[in-house]
Amino acid sequence: MTSYFHLLGLLAVADAGLKNADLAQALTKAGFAKSDLEGAHKMLGEGEKLLEKYVDADVNRIADHNVHVAGAELEMWAQTVKFLLKKSLDAELVQTAMGTKIHAHDHTVTVVAQGLRLLAMIRADERIQKALGDERKVRDIGTRGWALLHRLLATTETRLDPIHPEAIPVLAEMSVMTRNARVWFTNLDAAARKLPAPQLGLLGLLGHVPDGMGMPVGGTGFSVVLHERGQTEAPDLLDKRPTSGWSIGRQGRNSENLGKGWVDPTF
Structure with missing residues (x-):
């Protein structure tokens, strides 16, 4: 799923994660262009400005409420995971997994980004997995978070589906933004797939672990x-x-x- 909010969330978590020198160097060696490394922050800013214009043009309190409820449920899941991690891991690693330094302008984008970071850390970092318990428990925790994240993303898609789209010109700009972000994400995914096994843990910082890498997550x-x-x-x-x-x-x-x-x- 690469909806508008999903893409903004990926940009936000990647913008924060790419500040890690080891991750940036590994992706560069894997073929991720320097312009792409620097482009996440700019694209995120542009995307959020368009989102703000859309929200001003299309007032939908019911859809907003549904988004906030779904976001709150994802945050509650994250706090449950944090409680488990704090029992055996140092505070810095817990903060990294929780994405406490990820802050987008829009709160929902921040929640999506932090959810992506935590899920990716669960999938890719063995220290996180060990702290959460046996493999079945870790998979169940990941599946619950995956389901809640995708429920949130589903509500955001409804929010961005106006009754009269012809009355909202900014949708055309958002469509262009979506295409550009998907190209960026495709390049990121291709580079991430080339990382050697010892560097798999770095993918948690990206908020994206390609299919076939790391612990699988899915289901309901x-x-x-x-x-x-x-x-x-x-x-x-x-x-x-x-x-x-x-x-x-x-x-x-x-x-x-x-x-x-x-x-x-x-x-």
């Missing part, structure tokens, strides 16, 4: 609830009783079932 938030209920005891492969907690019985013994309740989504 509801599946997390099922896992949490089902993990009171390990599943028995020979037990045919219905279960709502693990994949066996609910998902069936299909190509996605990896055994012992593990199911990796193929979408």
Whole structure:
């Protein structure tokens, strides 16, 4: 998903992350142009100015409320993760994972950016994963955050879908901005995929971990609830009783079932 708010969030978290000399150097060696390194900040500023014009031109309090509610739920999830991280990690690493220094002009863009940073750190940084618990728990935490982030992004798309688009000229400029940002993101993704395994942890700072790299995340938030209920005891492969907690019985013994309740989504 690369909606307008998603792209602004990526620009915001990348703008902050690329200040890390090791990350900037690694991406440069991987072919990410210097102009792209410096371009995130400028594009973010331009994109937020267009967003401000749009909000002034299209007043929609109901959609704004839905965005704020979804954003608050994502922030509550992040605070839960922070509570777990603070138990065993130093304050500086926790602040980095939480993206406390990421501040866009628009609050929702900031929430999206910080959510992207935390999810990427969970996927790419082994120190974060170890602090959160066993692999199933870490995956469930990531899936819940992924679901909440995408719910927020869905509400932002509704917010940017006016009843009378012809009455809002700034939409044309936002469309151009979106195309430019997607080109920038494509270049970033291509460079990120070339980073060697020892530098995988740096991708957490970008707020973007390419598919096939790092811990996978996906599925639905509801599946997390099922896992949490089902993990009171390990599943028995020979037990045919219905279960709502693990994949066996609910998902069936299909190509996605990896055994012992593990199911990796193929979408």
